[in-house]
Amino acid sequence: MKVLMFGWEFPPHISGGLGTACYGLTNGMSYLEDMEILFVVPKAFGDEDQSKLRLIGANDVELSQKNPHYEKLLEKIQFIEVNSNMVPYMDPEDFYTQISKDKEGSKNYIHTHFTGKLEFTGTYGKDLYQEIANYAVIASEIAENYDFDVIHSHDWLTYPAGMAAKEVSGKPLVVHVHATDFDRSGGNVNPSVYEMEKTGMNAADKIISVSNLTRNTVIQNYGIAPEKVVTVYNAVDPVVQKENISVKKGYDEKVVTFLGRITMQKGPEYFIEVAKKVLQKMDNVRFVMAGSGDMMIKMIWHAASLKIMDKFHFTGFLRGDDVYRMFSVTDVYVMPSVSEPFGISPLEAMQSNVPVIISHQSGVSEILKHAIKVNFWDIDAMADAIYGILNYDALSEVFKKHGKEEVDNLKWENSARQVKDIYLSVL
Amino acid sequence: MSTICLYFQVHQPFRFRNYRFFDIGDEHYYYDDYSNESIFRKVAEKCYLPANKVILELINKYEGKFKVAFSISGIAMDQMELYAPDVLESFKALAETGKVEFLAETNSHSLVSLKDEDEFRQQVEEHGEKLKKHFKQEPKVFRNTELIYSDEIGAQVARMGYEAMLTEGAKHILGWKSPNYLYCNAIDPKLKVLLKNFKLSDDIAFRFSDQSWEEYPLTADKFVGWLNQMGKEEETVNLFMDYETFGEHQWEETGIFKFLKSIPEMVFANSDFTFSTPAEVARNLQVVSAIQVPYPISWADEERDLTAWLGNELQEQAFDRLYELGEQMKKITDPVLKKDWSYLQVSDHFYYMCTKFFSDGAVHSYFNPYDTPYDAFINYMNVLSDFSLRVNAAVPKNNVEMEIANLTGIINEKDEIIQKYEQELYELNKQLFSGTKRTTSAGKTKTANTAGAKKAGTAKKKSPARKTKLAKRKPE
Incomplete structure (x- = not known):
C-alpha cells in the first residue's frame, strides 16, 4: 500500500509535538508489511532521516504550467488568505524570531507563482496562509505525478493539500487531528482556522483523533458524524541512552517541574498557585517552570506577587539534552494542561523515571495508569499529590517501577497498525 | 449425616474524607460522614433489613432446624449505633432466637494478626465485649479479617481460648483434600479449623446473577441437587460469604432473596442435610487431620493470599508506618485517639491501595471510593501523618x-x-x-x-x- 502523507514539519526541524508524532507514526509503519510512505513537507532541509520513507520538500517540486487545476484551486483557497497575526501551533521562541524576520525580510520575499518552484519557510510565520495555499498547489502537482492508494493529512495546515490531492487523484483522504483550534485558543477560535479545519474534516473519508478528548471535540464542535472519527493514541519512541546525562544537584531540596510552552493551553498559572500552596507547608522544595511562551512575563509577575520567587525558577526554553538534564533532577513532573489533545511530554518524563501528575483534560490521561490525575483547576488535589510524592517515598518508588514499564509498552508500531486498518476501511 | 454451615460476614469500612496535606497538624477529624452514613443506610435498606427479615422468618418457620452464623465487625456495629439502630435491633431479634451464632473477630476488621499478638488479643477482646453488650453471647469460634489464617495465627487464636476458627479452603493448601471435613491447627491441635467450600460459596456470592455462567440461572432445586451429588461421607459444607451478597452484590431483582428462602425448604424436602452453626460443627464432627498453612492465606482473589492488602510498596509502607505507633499507643488512654487508632487499622484502607486491580478488575473497583491506588495512598498517609503528630505529642518518643x-x-x-x-x-x-x-x-x-x-x-x-x-x- 502506498500512502501520500502531508505534514508540516519533520525531525530534526520541529517546533512541537506534531513533527515528533509524524516521525513516530511513520517509523512505526515501517515495521508493517506492504507499507510505502511518501511524506511531503513544505521545506526539506536534506538532513532528515529518510531510511523509513521518502521525503519530498514542496519547495523542490517544479510546477508544470499546463496543470488546469491551479486556477480553480487558488480560487478555492483564496478565503484563507486572511492577514492575521494569529500564529497557531508554534514554539514561541520561533514566533518572536519569525515575526522580526518577517518585518525585515518581507520585501525580499519573492512569490514565484507559476514560474517553477515556490518558496517555503516551513514554519508558522506571518505568511502562513499563503504558504498553506501554495502547499496545496504543490500537492495537486505531486498527486498528478506520483502513484499512491490513500492520502493522509496531519493537522489543519495540510488539510487543503490533502483535499487538493484528493480532487486530482480521486483517492480517499484520511485527516489526522493532533489538535484543534479549541485546544490552542481556549475557546476563542479563529474563524478562518476553524473554517479550514471543518472543511478538511468534511472532505475526509475518515478522521483520526489522538484521544477521545479530541474525538469529542471533533464530533461536538465540528459537527462530524461519530462513526467517521476513530481514536488512535500516540506512543513514544524508546529513549536511547546517549551519554550519561546527569546533573549534580547542589542543594538538598526536591524539585517539581513544569515543562512546556507557557501558554494558556498548558495552565501555567495553576502550577504557580500550586507552588504557593505546597511552599506554605514544606520548605525543602523548589519549583521550576521550563519553557517559554506568550504568558511567561505574566507568570513571572504572578509568582513574584505571591512572594515565592526565592523558590520558583524560570529556565526559558529548553532544547535537546537540556530536557533530559532537567528530568534527571526532577522529583515530580506536573502537566496542568487546560486542554491537551494528547501530551507526549509526560511520557518522556516517565521514561526518565520521573513520577508524573497530569490533568484529566489531557488525552494522555486516557491511557496512563501509573500517573496521578487531577482536574487542572483543582489546585488542592494537585498540591496534595505533589506533597504525597515528595514525602511518602514508597509512592515515587512505585511510580518509577511501574511507570517506565508502562511507557515502554506504548509502541508506535501498535498505533501504526491501527492507522493501517483505517486505510483499509476507506479503500 | 451431613450438614450445611452458613456464615455471613457483615462489615462496612469507615471511610476517610478527602484529607489534604494542609490539614495535617490542624484538623483532626478524618471521616467522611456523608458517604459513611449514606452507604450504610443504602446497604441497610437493600440488604441487612430485608435479609434479616427473611432469616428470622426461616428460623421461626422451621422451628430451629434452620440456623446461621454471623460475624459483624466492630466497625460495622459502631456504624449501626450511629446510623442504623434499626439494623442493630433486627440482629438482636435474631440473637434472641438462640439459633444464630455470632463469631469473634478483630474489632477494627484489621490485619493486626500479622503484626502484633498483644494488640491482636486486645482487639479481639474489644470485639467480644461489643458482642456481649449487644447480643449477650460469648463467642466460641473465631474468624479473622478476610479469613486470613496461618498455622501461627491459628496458634495465637488457640491461646486466646477459642475452640475453632474459620478460613478459606484454598486449593494450594488443600491439594487433593476436601474442604468438607473438620481439620485442626498444625501447631495446636486443640483448635479446630473449618474450611470454606469456595466453589459452592462463590456460586452464590459471585456467580448467582452472572448470565454468562453456564449454570445460570441458579435455583435452590439445582443447588440442593449438587449437594446430593456429593459423596455420602462428606461431612460438612461450609458456605461462607459476605452478607451483602443478599440484596447488595446480587440485587433483589436477581431473585437472591427467593433463593435464600427456598434453600431450607429444598434441603429438608429433598436431602438428608441439616443446618449447623460453626460451633456445632466443631463440637459434633471428628477432626480428620491437621491442615498445614505455613504462609497466611485469605479468601480474596484468585491467589487467596495477602496481596490485595499487602502486595505492593505503598501498602507495605503504610502498614509499617501505622504499626510503628503500636508501642506508643499502648500508653495512650485518650478515647478519641484510641478510636482513631482503631479506625486507621481497618483493612479496607489497604485494599484501596492495591495496584492489582489493573488486572483483577471488577471486585476491587466496585468497593473502592478512590479513583486510583495512588489517591488512596496519599490520603491515608496524610491522615496517618496527622495522627502520628498527635500520638507523639501525647506520648513523646524521644x-x-x-x-x-x-x-x-x-x-x-x-x-x-x-x-x-x-x-x-x-x-x-x-x-x-x-x-x-x-x-x-x-x-x-x-x-x-x-x-x-x-x-x-x-x-x-x-x-x-x-x-x-x-x-x-x-x-x-
Missing part, C-alpha cells in the same frame, strides 16, 4: 519531643495564669472607673476575646467553627 511536650505544658499553665490575671485586672478596672457605658462594653468585648483566644490555645481540641469566629473578630 528526649526532644519530651522537652517540647513539657514546655508546651508550662506554656499552657502560664497562659492560664495570665488569663486569670487579665480577668482580675478587668474586674478591678471596672470597679475603679465606672465610666460611660460605651467604653465599658467595648473593653468587655476585647477582654473576652483575648480570654477566648487563650482558651482556644490551651485546649487542644477546638471546634473549627469557633476558631474562625475568633479569627474574624480579632481585627476589631
Whole structure:
C-alpha cells in the first residue's frame, strides 16, 4: 500500500509535538508489511532521516504550467488568505524570531507563482496562509505525478493539500487531528482556522483523533458524524541512552517541574498557585517552570506577587539534552494542561523515571495508569499529590517501577497498525 | 449425616474524607460522614433489613432446624449505633432466637494478626465485649479479617481460648483434600479449623446473577441437587460469604432473596442435610487431620493470599508506618485517639491501595471510593501523618519531643495564669472607673476575646467553627 502523507514539519526541524508524532507514526509503519510512505513537507532541509520513507520538500517540486487545476484551486483557497497575526501551533521562541524576520525580510520575499518552484519557510510565520495555499498547489502537482492508494493529512495546515490531492487523484483522504483550534485558543477560535479545519474534516473519508478528548471535540464542535472519527493514541519512541546525562544537584531540596510552552493551553498559572500552596507547608522544595511562551512575563509577575520567587525558577526554553538534564533532577513532573489533545511530554518524563501528575483534560490521561490525575483547576488535589510524592517515598518508588514499564509498552508500531486498518476501511 | 454451615460476614469500612496535606497538624477529624452514613443506610435498606427479615422468618418457620452464623465487625456495629439502630435491633431479634451464632473477630476488621499478638488479643477482646453488650453471647469460634489464617495465627487464636476458627479452603493448601471435613491447627491441635467450600460459596456470592455462567440461572432445586451429588461421607459444607451478597452484590431483582428462602425448604424436602452453626460443627464432627498453612492465606482473589492488602510498596509502607505507633499507643488512654487508632487499622484502607486491580478488575473497583491506588495512598498517609503528630505529642518518643511536650505544658499553665490575671485586672478596672457605658462594653468585648483566644490555645481540641469566629473578630 502506498500512502501520500502531508505534514508540516519533520525531525530534526520541529517546533512541537506534531513533527515528533509524524516521525513516530511513520517509523512505526515501517515495521508493517506492504507499507510505502511518501511524506511531503513544505521545506526539506536534506538532513532528515529518510531510511523509513521518502521525503519530498514542496519547495523542490517544479510546477508544470499546463496543470488546469491551479486556477480553480487558488480560487478555492483564496478565503484563507486572511492577514492575521494569529500564529497557531508554534514554539514561541520561533514566533518572536519569525515575526522580526518577517518585518525585515518581507520585501525580499519573492512569490514565484507559476514560474517553477515556490518558496517555503516551513514554519508558522506571518505568511502562513499563503504558504498553506501554495502547499496545496504543490500537492495537486505531486498527486498528478506520483502513484499512491490513500492520502493522509496531519493537522489543519495540510488539510487543503490533502483535499487538493484528493480532487486530482480521486483517492480517499484520511485527516489526522493532533489538535484543534479549541485546544490552542481556549475557546476563542479563529474563524478562518476553524473554517479550514471543518472543511478538511468534511472532505475526509475518515478522521483520526489522538484521544477521545479530541474525538469529542471533533464530533461536538465540528459537527462530524461519530462513526467517521476513530481514536488512535500516540506512543513514544524508546529513549536511547546517549551519554550519561546527569546533573549534580547542589542543594538538598526536591524539585517539581513544569515543562512546556507557557501558554494558556498548558495552565501555567495553576502550577504557580500550586507552588504557593505546597511552599506554605514544606520548605525543602523548589519549583521550576521550563519553557517559554506568550504568558511567561505574566507568570513571572504572578509568582513574584505571591512572594515565592526565592523558590520558583524560570529556565526559558529548553532544547535537546537540556530536557533530559532537567528530568534527571526532577522529583515530580506536573502537566496542568487546560486542554491537551494528547501530551507526549509526560511520557518522556516517565521514561526518565520521573513520577508524573497530569490533568484529566489531557488525552494522555486516557491511557496512563501509573500517573496521578487531577482536574487542572483543582489546585488542592494537585498540591496534595505533589506533597504525597515528595514525602511518602514508597509512592515515587512505585511510580518509577511501574511507570517506565508502562511507557515502554506504548509502541508506535501498535498505533501504526491501527492507522493501517483505517486505510483499509476507506479503500 | 451431613450438614450445611452458613456464615455471613457483615462489615462496612469507615471511610476517610478527602484529607489534604494542609490539614495535617490542624484538623483532626478524618471521616467522611456523608458517604459513611449514606452507604450504610443504602446497604441497610437493600440488604441487612430485608435479609434479616427473611432469616428470622426461616428460623421461626422451621422451628430451629434452620440456623446461621454471623460475624459483624466492630466497625460495622459502631456504624449501626450511629446510623442504623434499626439494623442493630433486627440482629438482636435474631440473637434472641438462640439459633444464630455470632463469631469473634478483630474489632477494627484489621490485619493486626500479622503484626502484633498483644494488640491482636486486645482487639479481639474489644470485639467480644461489643458482642456481649449487644447480643449477650460469648463467642466460641473465631474468624479473622478476610479469613486470613496461618498455622501461627491459628496458634495465637488457640491461646486466646477459642475452640475453632474459620478460613478459606484454598486449593494450594488443600491439594487433593476436601474442604468438607473438620481439620485442626498444625501447631495446636486443640483448635479446630473449618474450611470454606469456595466453589459452592462463590456460586452464590459471585456467580448467582452472572448470565454468562453456564449454570445460570441458579435455583435452590439445582443447588440442593449438587449437594446430593456429593459423596455420602462428606461431612460438612461450609458456605461462607459476605452478607451483602443478599440484596447488595446480587440485587433483589436477581431473585437472591427467593433463593435464600427456598434453600431450607429444598434441603429438608429433598436431602438428608441439616443446618449447623460453626460451633456445632466443631463440637459434633471428628477432626480428620491437621491442615498445614505455613504462609497466611485469605479468601480474596484468585491467589487467596495477602496481596490485595499487602502486595505492593505503598501498602507495605503504610502498614509499617501505622504499626510503628503500636508501642506508643499502648500508653495512650485518650478515647478519641484510641478510636482513631482503631479506625486507621481497618483493612479496607489497604485494599484501596492495591495496584492489582489493573488486572483483577471488577471486585476491587466496585468497593473502592478512590479513583486510583495512588489517591488512596496519599490520603491515608496524610491522615496517618496527622495522627502520628498527635500520638507523639501525647506520648513523646524521644528526649526532644519530651522537652517540647513539657514546655508546651508550662506554656499552657502560664497562659492560664495570665488569663486569670487579665480577668482580675478587668474586674478591678471596672470597679475603679465606672465610666460611660460605651467604653465599658467595648473593653468587655476585647477582654473576652483575648480570654477566648487563650482558651482556644490551651485546649487542644477546638471546634473549627469557633476558631474562625475568633479569627474574624480579632481585627476589631
